[in-house]
Each structure stands twice: as structure tokens, then as C-alpha cells.
Amino acid sequence: MDFTVFAQQIANGLVNGMAYVLIATGLTLVFGVLRIVNFAHGEFYMLGAYITYFVGTLFGLDYIAAAAISAVVVAGLGVAANKLIFWPLRRDHEFTILLSSLGLALLIANGGELLFGADPKYVESPFADEVLDIGTVTLTQQRVLVFAAAVVALIAVYLFIRYSRFGKMMRATAQNPDGAALTGINIGLVHTYTFALACGLAALSGALVGPTVMIFPTIGNWAVLKGFIVVIMGGLGSVTGALFAGLLLGVIESLGGGYISLGFMEAIGYAMIIAVLLWRPNGLFSTARGLR
Amino acid sequence: MNTNSHGQSLGQPLAIAGGVAALAVLPFLAGNAYLEHLLVLWMLYALLALSLNIVIGYLGELTFGHAAFVGVGAYTSAILSTQLGLPPLLGLPLAGLVAAGFGLVIGYAALRVVGPQFAILTLGFGAILFTITNHWVDLTRGPMGITDIPPMAIGPLAFDSARPTYYLVLALVLATAYLCHALVSSRTGRAFLAVRENAPLAASLGINVFHTKLMGFVAATAIAGIGGAIYAHYIRVITPDIMGVHNVAALIIVVIIGGRGTILGPILGALVYIGLLESLRVAGPLRMVIFAALLTGTVVFLPGGLISLWQRWRNAHKSENNLPATPTGLPSTEGGAK
Numbered sequence: 001m002d003f004t005v006f007a008q009q010i011a012n013g014l015v016n017g018m019a020y021v022l023i024a025t026g027l028t029l030v031f032g033v034l035r036i037v038n039f040a041h042g043e044f045y046m047l048g049a050y051i052t053y054f055v056g057t058l059f060g061l062d063y064i065a066a067a068a069i070s071a072v073v074v075a076g077l078g079v080a081a082n083k084l085i086f087w088p089l090r091r092d093h094e095f096t097i098l099l100s101s102l103g104l105a106l107l108i109a110n111g112g113e114l115l116f117g118a119d120p121k122y123v124e125s126p127f128a129d130e131v132l133d134i135g136t137v138t139l140t141q142q143r144v145l146v147f148a149a150a151v152v153a154l155i156a157v158y159l160f161i162r163y164s165r166f167g168k169m170m171r172a173t174a175q176n177p178d179g180a181a182l183t184g185i186n187i188g189l190v191h192t193y194t195f196a197l198a199c200g201l202a203a204l205s206g207a208l209v210g211p212t213v214m215i216f217p218t219i220g221n222w223a224v225l226k227g228f229i230v231v232i233m234g235g236l237g238s239v240t241g242a243l244f245a246g247l248l249l250g251v252i253e254s255l256g257g258g259y260i261s262l263g264f265m266e267a268i269g270y271a272m273i274i275a276v277l278l279w280r281p282n283g284l285f286s287t288a289r290g291l292r
Numbered sequence: 293m294n295t296n297s298h299g300q301s302l303g304q305p306l307a308i309a310g311g312v313a314a315l316a317v318l319p320f321l322a323g324n325a326y327l328e329h330l331l332v333l334w335m336l337y338a339l340l341a342l343s344l345n346i347v348i349g350y351l352g353e354l355t356f357g358h359a360a361f362v363g364v365g366a367y368t369s370a371i372l373s374t375q376l377g378l379p380p381l382l383g384l385p386l387a388g389l390v391a392a393g394f395g396l397v398i399g400y401a402a403l404r405v406v407g408p409q410f411a412i413l414t415l416g417f418g419a420i421l422f423t424i425t426n427h428w429v430d431l432t433r434g435p436m437g438i439t440d441i442p443p444m445a446i447g448p449l450a451f452d453s454a455r456p457t458y459y460l461v462l463a464l465v466l467a468t469a470y471l472c473h474a475l476v477s478s479r480t481g482r483a484f485l486a487v488r489e490n491a492p493l494a495a496s497l498g499i500n501v502f503h504t505k506l507m508g509f510v511a512a513t514a515i516a517g518i519g520g521a522i523y524a525h526y527i528r529v530i531t532p533d534i535m536g537v538h539n540v541a542a543l544i545i546v547v548i549i550g551g552r553g554t555i556l557g558p559i560l561g562a563l564v565y566i567g568l569l570e571s572l573r574v575a576g577p578l579r580m581v582i583f584a585a586l587l588t589g590t591v592v593f594l595p596g597g598l599i600s601l602w603q604r605w606r607n608a609h610k611s612e613n614n615l616p617a618t619p620t621g622l623p624s625t626e627g628g629a630k
Contacts, residue, residue, distance in 0.1 A: 037408035089592065094407055096591055098354055099548060103588030106541055110580035118577075221537060225419065228412045236408070267423040270416035277413060278401055 004136045009258045010251055011137045017250020018150040022205035023223050024230035024242040025157060026198030032237030033174045033194045036086055037094070039101040041202055042224025043108035046217060048074050048203025049210035050116055053123045063125045067207035071200045078199025079192050087191055105220065112217035123210035146208045153204060154243070157197070161239075170194060174237070229269045233276045235283025245284060315462055319455045328454035334566045335461035336523055341546040341558035342468045343515035348544070349553035350476065351508045352488030353406065356540050357398065357414035358516055360421040363535035365391040365517025366524035367425065370438045373525070380444040380525045384518055391517020392510050394421070399509035403502060406491070415540075422535040437531030444525040457526050464522070468515055469555050484508055545587045551597025560598055 027041045051070035055061055061069070085100050127141035161167035172180040173190045181187050206215075206223070213219075230249055234241025249269055257265040276284060322328045340362060347355045368390040369383035378386075402413040425432050432438070443452035444460070451457045475481040483504045486494040495501050524530045533539070542565065550561020565583075572579045590597060 031408075037411075085588070085592070095352065095354060096595065098408060098411060099544070100588050100591045102541070102544065103584050103591060106584035107581060107588060110577060110584055114577045114581060225415070229416070232409060232412055267420045270420045270423075273416055274401060274413065277405060277409065 005258070007135070007137050009254045011134075011139060012143075013251035013254030014247060015139065015143045015147050015250070016254060017247035018147045019205050019209045020226050020230050020250055021243050021246030022150045022153065022201055022208075023227040024234070024246050025154065025239055026201040027224075027227045028231045028234070028237055028239055028242045029170075029194055030198045031231070032239070033170050034086070034090075034191060035094070037098055037101065037236075038086075038198075039098065039224060040081065040105040040108060040220075041198070041227055042220035042222065043105050043112070044074050044078055044199040044202040044220075045206040045223035046112060046215070046220035047077065047108070048206030049123060049215045049219065050112065050121070050206075050217075051203070052207040052210055053121050053215065056124050063123075063127075063211070067204065070207050071203045074203030074206075075196040075200035078195040078202075081199075082191055082195040086195070087188065090191070105224070109217060109220050112220075116217050118217060120214035120216055122214060123207070125211035128211040140212070142208075142211050146212065149204070149208055153201065157201070158239070160197075166190075166193060226269070229273050232273050232283055238283065241284055312466065316459075319458050325454060328458060330566055330570055332454050332458045332461060332526060334562050335458060335465050336519060336526070337543075337546055337562035337566060338559040339461060339465050339468060339519045339522075340516055340543055341550065341562050342465065342472060342555070343512045343519065344543050345547050345552055345554075345558045346472065346475075346508050346512040346515075348547050349557075350472075350481070350484045350488060351505050353403075353505070354411040354544075355414040355509075356411055356537075356544075357402075357418035357421075358512070358543055359537075359539035360418035360535045361391045361395055361513040361516040362520035362523070362539070363425060363530075363532070364394050364421065365520030366530050366534055367432055367438070367520075368517070369521035370441045370524045370530055371431065373442050374438060374440065380442055380521075381446055383525075384444070384521050387521035388514045388518040391520070392514035395510045395513025396506070399506050399513070403505045403509060418535065418540065422532055425532040425535060432532070435532060437529055438524075439529050441524050441528045441530070443528065444522070451525070457522070461522060464518065465559065469559070472555050480504070480507070542583075545583050549586055549590050549597055551599030554597070554599050557597050557599040564598065 023041070023045055026044075027038065030036050030038050030041070048070050051073055052063070052066045055066040055069050056063060059066075081104060085104055086097065089097055089100060125142050127145050130141040132139055132141050132144055161170060169180070169185045169190050172183070172185055173187060177187060180190075202223070206219075226249070230242055230246040233249065234243070234245035249272065252272065253265055253268055256268040260268075318331055319328050322331060340358075344355070344358045347353055347358070365387035369380060369387040372378040372383045372386060373380045398414070398417045402410055402417060405413060426434055428434070429436075443450055444457075445451065449456065451460055476485070483494065483499045486497065486499055487501050487504050491501050494504075520534065523534070546561040546565045547558050548561070549564055550559065551557025568582070569579065572582060575582070594600060596603070
């Protein structure tokens with residue numbers, strides 16, 4: 001086995017994996033804190049990529065500003081989705097919540113196709129064509145940016161959950177929503193900013209990955225699938241689990257695509273979750289209820 | 293239709309006979325081939341929705357893999373008839389068997405988890421089957437699909453046009469509807485509902501939750517496979533798209549809009565779906581937006597589906613006439629204790 005090729009595959013896998021982690025973190029936060037399985041999560045990733053594209057082309061803003069604006073706008077849209085659908089349904093059965101999030105996903109994806117057109121678009125980024133050599137590994141600057149920005153965002157999220165007042169309120173809600181409400185925590189507020197945070201992260205991921213691929217209105221579907229594989233593998237509600245599972249999935253897909261078959265690469269992820277779930281039905285990093 | 297069998301000792305059989313008679317004469321009223329084609333599609337969707345309803349309505353689990361079993365059935369029968377020259381009539385039960393086999397293996401693995409995990413796992417299995425179908429070009433011809441599938445025939449009677457196919461599928465829909473009815477009023481069916489309402493309690497009463505669910509799942513996949521095979525021999529072209537997310541969403545929309553956990557609900561939902569699909573053809577991509585809005589709206593505002601409107605009306609009507617209202621207003625469409 002050629003070491004250079006191998007190292008390159010690992011590096012590509014880590015970059016892809018980091019993007020998966022960013023998607024999955026929002027998904028797992030929404031589940032861990034609010035007990036909502038949000039099938040529409042991938043659509044916020046799609047919106048993140050498209051809003052970055054439109055802010056860049058229509059208003060002529062540079063890529064970094066466009067990405068930041070898109071993250072903020074999509075966080076706002078996430079809050080709106082929460083207010084309209086998830087908050088009113090919070091006392092309903094999980095089946096109802098699952099179905100309504102599926103409806104929301106179809107609504108955004110098809111609405112996106114209507115608004116943006118089905119043809120692929122390219123997100124412009126000044127880093128997309130510049131190449132960086134790290135030892136024997138060659139990556140575009142954009143892919144390095146995906147990894148670096150994701151690491152910074154994840155550390156910020158970790159510090160936020162661990163030390164801020166809002167983060168403590170989130171963890172309290174995750175452990176016991178009724179108990180948290182009794183101690184005076186505003187659960188409605190926790191709902192709002194958990195959605196803002198999760199959807200903002202999804203949009204950031206879309207804005208970062210956008211320039212490395214073509215974007216379609218249906219990429220949300222792909223994103224939510226990857227997110228779910230990672231979240232299920234790591235354990236629903238576990239942020240640490242999402243980190244390890246995301247990187248693992250990225251690397252395994254990359255190696256599988258390189259050494260086995262590109263066509264069946266997609267199936268590898270699914271085969272992985274099935275294997276994990278048969279072995280540990282609650283995921284690799286699951287323990288009792290709460291945010292980890 | 294209702295999950296309980298008491299009441300309406302005479303009215304119900306009459307209503308059913310009338311409904312079946314109306315369905316039987318429908319093709320003669322349709323008048324043209326296009327409408328007859330739509331009737332076939334309605335019945336096909338009704339059949340598939342009834343099978344999905346066993347999982348969603350009676351077992352209370354959301355599956356995202358159902359279209360994959362439809363595809364397995366369609367491909368089994370199509371490959372057997374085009375490559376081995378097997379008569380499609382033999383392919384039909386084989387399609388059901390192969391789909392049930394896949395259902396058994398996948399259900400055995402996936403039913404270890406419940407709720408969201410089960411939904412995602414079935415989505416994963418569905419995606420694997422789609423990927424394999426799309427890439428195993430030697431067997432399935434990949435994205436090019438299988439063309440020139442022969443129509444089904446029983447002796448001299450060929451199901452090569454809409455009208456005979458309509459009666460074939462109608463017979464299957466009625467048989468499936470009867471099976472669902474018999475199932476729900478049987479001991480097994482009551483076990484299904486007990487598991488749906490409260491799995492730990494059902495287990496404590498001696499119901500084997502896993503086996504009960506697996507049985508329902510395999511039955512649903514077998515019917516889905518047969519439905520897929522009929523579709524393949526009727527349309528005569530299949531591509532891997534039959535297993536796609538689009539089709540999964542369509543079937544779920546049909547069951548939920550019609551009313552899950554009922555027998556008339558999925559049939560009604562299929563009528564609404566096909567009717568809107570055709571009448572909104574000019575709307576293009578807006579169609580799916582409308583369906584998504586309908587799904588979300590139904591889940592939020594009318595959890596019992598369209599069929600619950602009629603039940604609501606009937607209950608209100610009965611109390612007006614000072615007759616005792618049927619005890620089940622909404623036939624427990626919500627998953628109960630949780």
C-alpha cells in the first residue's frame with residue numbers, strides 16, 4: 001500500500017468527517033436537549049449553502065461575510081421552525097414530532113427546488129483553488145478551512161455548553177425538563193436558542209462545504225442522512241460520540257471509496273450503523289440521559 | 293374500518309357491499325383510458341399504503357424503508373420474467389416471498405430498536421438496497437432500469453391494459469383490507485395494538501413484543517413486494533427510482549393524510565394523493581410543496597387523518613339523535629401512553 005495515497009485518503013476522510021461532525025452536533029443537541037428527532041436538519045445545511053451563494057453573488061459580499069450572514073439567517077429560520085412546529089408539538093407523541101419534521105423537510109427541500117431551481121450551483125470562495133501542501137498530503141485551502149473552522153466552532157460550542165449560563169440551562173433541560181422548569185429555567189428560551197445554535201451550525205457546515213462540491217436543493221437529504229448515521233453511531237444526544245463517530249465515518253468512507261469501490265461508498269456508512277446498532281443498540285457512547 | 297367490531301350490525305355489511313359495488317363499476321364510469329389508468333394507480337397506491345399502514349398504523353413504528361421492499365418485489369418479478377422467461381403470474385408470489393425474506397432479515401435487525409432509531413435504521417437499509425440496485429448493473433441494469441417487462445396473464449386473460457389490471461389490483465386491495473380487518477379483530481391483531489399502545493405493559497402480559505412486531509413487518513413487506521411486482525408488469529419499465537426517498541415520502545403521505553390505523557384511511561389517502569398529483573400536474577415542483585404542507589398540516593391539525601373527519605361527524609350526529617355514541621372517537625391514532 002502506497003503510504004502517500006493512504007495519508008491523502010486519511011486527510012480527505014478527516015476533512016469530510018469534520019463536516020459530518022458539524023452537521024451531527026446540531027442534530028444531537030436538538031435531540032439531547034429537546035428530545036426532538038429533526039428530519040429537517042439537513043435542509044438547514046442546504047439553506048446555509050444556498051444563502052452563502054446568493055449573498056455572495058447578489059450582494060457581492062466576500063465569502064467569509066456571506067458565510068457568517070448565512071449562519072445567522074438560518075439560525076433565525078431555525079427559531080421560526082421551532083416556534084411554528086416543534087414548540088407547539090412539544091407535549092405530543094414522538095411519532096407526531098418525527099412526522100411533522102419529515103413534512104418540514106419535504107416542504108423546505110421542494111420549496112428550495114422551486115425557488116432556487118434544480119440546476120447545480122457553485123459557491124464562490126477565494127480559497128477553493130489555492131492548494132496547501134502539508135508533508136506528503138495536498139489539500140485545497142478551502143478543505144483546510146472546513147477542518148479549522150469546524151474545530152473552532154466545536155470548541156466554542158463545548159465552552160458554551162460547559163461554562164455559560166445558557167449552556168447550564170441547556171444541560172439542566174436535557175437532564176429533566178420539568179425539574180429545570182421548576183427551578184425557574186425558561187424552557188421556551190432553551191428551545192429557541194438550542195434551535196438557533198443547531199441550525200446555525202448546520203448552515204455553517206453548508207457554507208464551508210459548499211465551495212468544495214456542487215450544491216443542489218436536494219443536498220439536505222444527503223446531509224441529514226450523514227448526520228443521522230453519525231448521531232446514531234455515536235449515540236443519540238452525545239456530542240462526544242458525534243465527534244468520534246463523524247471522524248470515523250469520514251475516514252472509513254474515504255478509505256472504502258479509495259480501496260474498494262466509489263459506487264458502494266454510500267452503502268458503507270449504512271452498513272456501519274447497522275453493525276454498530278446490532279452490537280450496541282444505543283450507540284457507541286450512550287449512557288444515561290443528559291448531554292455529554 | 294373502525295378498530296372495534298361492535299355496533300352497526302346491519303348497516304356496516306350493506307355499506308361495504310355498496311362500496312365494493314361502486315368500486316367494481318368505476319372503470320365503466322371512467323369513460324376513457326386515462327382515467328382508467330388513474331384508477332389503477334389509485335388501487336396500487338391503496339394496496340401499498342395498506343401494507344405500510346400495518347407498520348405505521350398497527351405497530352406504531354415509522355418505517356422509511358417501505359419503498360425498498362416495493363422495489364425488491366418489482367425487480368424480482370421483472371428479472372425473473374425478462375431474464376429467465378418465467379410467467380409473471382408465478383413471479384407475483386415469488387416477488388412477495390423475496391420481499392418478505394428481505395423483510396425478515398431487515399426486520400430482525402432493525403426491530404431491536406424503536407422510535408426514531410428504527411426509522412433511521414430502515415432509512416439506512418432502504419438506502420443500501422437502493423445503492424445496490426443502482427450499482428449492480430449486471431443484474432438490475434443499474435440506472436438504465438429494466439424495460440420490456442411482459443404484462444401479466446392468466447391463461448388467455450392478459451392484464452395488458454388498465455381495466456383488467458384495475459380488477460386484479462382491486463381484488464388484492466379488498467383481500468388485503470379484509471386481512472387487515474381480520475387481523476385487527478384477532479388475538480394477533482390485539483397483540484399488535486397492545487404493543488403499539490404500551491410495549492412494556494404488553495410484554496408484562498406475556499406478549500412477545502419482538503416477534504409480534506416482526507410478524508407485522510414481514511406481512512407488510514410481502515404485500516409491498518406483490519404490489520411492486522404488479523406495478524412492474526403494468527407500467528412495464530422500472531428504474532431504481534422506485535426505491536427512492538420520493539416514493540417513501542409519497543407512501544407515508546398517503547397513509548397519514550388518509551388516516552393511519554384504519555382500513556379505509558389508506559384507500560382514501562391514495563385517492564386524494566393520485567387525484568391531487570394529476571390535477572396539480574401543471575403546478576410542477578409546487579406539487580411536492582403542497583403535499584409536504586398537507587402532511588405537516590394533517591399531523592398538526594388532524595392527527596386522525598381525513599377519515600377521522602367522518603368519524604367525528606358521525607359521532608356528533610349520533611349524539612344529536614340521542615343514540616349512544618361509539619366509545620372510540622378517534623381510534624387511538626395517537627400512540628397512547630407516553
